[in-house]
Amino acid sequence: MFRLIAFALIAYVAYRLARRWISGRSRSTPVNGTDLGRIDDVMVKDPQCGAYFPRRDGVALRHAGRELLFCSRDCRDRFITDNSNTGE
Ligand SMILES: [Zn+2]
Numbered sequence: 651m652f653r654l655i656a657f658a659l660i661a662y663v664a665y666r667l668a669r670r671w672i673s674g675r676s677r678s679t680p681v682n683g684t685d686l687g688r689i690d691d692v693m694v695k696d697p698q699c700g701a702y703f704p705r706r707d708g709v710a711l712r713h714a715g716r717e718l719l720f721c722s723r724d725c726r727d728r729f730i731t732d733n734s735n736t737g738e
Pocket residue numbers: 696698699700701720721722725
């Protein structure tokens with residue numbers, strides 16, 4: 651009987667964590683690292699203008715096999731322009 655209650659508790663906690671993880675993922679871009687919800691608050695640097703901004707607000711761009719994050723679409727477009735004029 652006691653084991654049943656413990657199992658139900660674990661299942662409930664797992665269910666809540668899974669829900670939180672899913673809702674967190676759908677709101678933001680996929681994040682590398684741990685699955686803690688607070689990771690969304692990490693600050694990243696814009697490779698184009700050098701400004702820092704919350705990762706969740708970043709504009710993503712896949713470039714040369716890497717994913718870059720920019721503070722705005724303007725910076726992303728500028729980066730694309732700068733990197734597309736170098737030959738091929
Ligand atoms: Zn920027």
